[in-house]
Amino acid sequence: MNLRICLLLCLAGPVGAALAEDQPPAPPPMVDPLDAGRATVLHRGADPHANLSPRQHLAVAAQHLAAGRYPQALAVLDQAIVRYPHEAELFNLRAALALRQNRVRQALADMEQAVKLAPDNPLYRVSRANLYLKFERKDEALADLDAAVMLAPDLIPARFNRGALLANLGREAEALADFEHCTQVEPDLPAPWFNRGAMHWALGQRQAARDDLRHFLELAKEPAWQKAGQDLLRAWDAIEAKEATSAKGGQP
Numbered sequence: 001m002n003l004r005i006c007l008l009l010c011l012a013g014p015v016g017a018a019l020a021e022d023q024p025p026a027p028p029p030m031v032d033p034l035d036a037g038r039a040t041v042l043h044r045g046a047d048p049h050a051n052l053s054p055r056q057h058l059a060v061a062a063q064h065l066a067a068g069r070y071p072q073a074l075a076v077l078d079q080a081i082v083r084y085p086h087e088a089e090l091f092n093l094r095a096a097l098a099l100r101q102n103r104v105r106q107a108l109a110d111m112e113q114a115v116k117l118a119p120d121n122p123l124y125r126v127s128r129a130n131l132y133l134k135f136e137r138k139d140e141a142l143a144d145l146d147a148a149v150m151l152a153p154d155l156i157p158a159r160f161n162r163g164a165l166l167a168n169l170g171r172e173a174e175a176l177a178d179f180e181h182c183t184q185v186e187p188d189l190p191a192p193w194f195n196r197g198a199m200h201w202a203l204g205q206r207q208a209a210r211d212d213l214r215h216f217l218e219l220a221k222e223p224a225w226q227k228a229g230q231d232l233l234r235a236w237d238a239i240e241a242k243e244a245t246s247a248k249g250g251q252p
Contacts, residue, residue, distance in 0.1 A: 088118035
């Protein structure tokens with residue numbers, strides 16, 4: 001009996017996560033860029049965005065995103081990209097907005113441009129890989145994750161997501177190595193322990209698998225994660241009980 005491996009979490013975060021590393025200064029006060037229903041018009045009168053830098057445009061768009069004002073955020077980003085077409089972060093954040101609106105093709109197009117402009121940004125690689133996977137483009141996703149790991153060997157989103165993809169491809173030993181690396185870099189992060197346990201089990205290392213799942217249950221606080229860990233342990237118990245019964249010739 002084969003168990004479907006449950007990969008709990010994508011640690012890359014939303015596209016645009018790199019923005020949090022270096023928040024720009026607050027932009028100057030301004031009127032709200034759009035009235036309700038006016039998604040194609042930036043302002044009445046003079047445009048207060050005219051003299052903003054790329055980072056200030058990012059800050060304005062991020063404020064609108066946080067408040068759920070998607071048309072306003074999109075208008076700001078569209079305007080900024082026309083003005084600054086070589087700024088990768090603008091495409092990165094617009095991809096985040098497109099993804100929130102389930103416009104996956106647009107998100108991928110923007111992330112492809114972001115990676116083209118900033119090929120050495122590992123988080124952009126991870127984000128593009130996750131978008132490639134939505135179209136089952138696994139080879140391209142793996143290439144991006146390999147590049148991200150090479151650029152930043154200890155970056156958890158790169159290692160974790162590569163491990164998840166390798167597991168999906170049936171390359172359990174390589175996946176195990178990535179999850180092990182995650183547990184070494186961030187030992188208090190629950191999800192890699194769950195997946196490391198699943199890889200141990202797939203490789204026939206059952207005691208190590210159970211040890212990892214028990215450690216996961218010690219770390220995980222969310223009820224849904226607790227249930228997932230307990231369910232997997234019970235499934236393993238059922239497999240071993242069935243194997244024991246078969247070994248006895250079907251006798252209870």
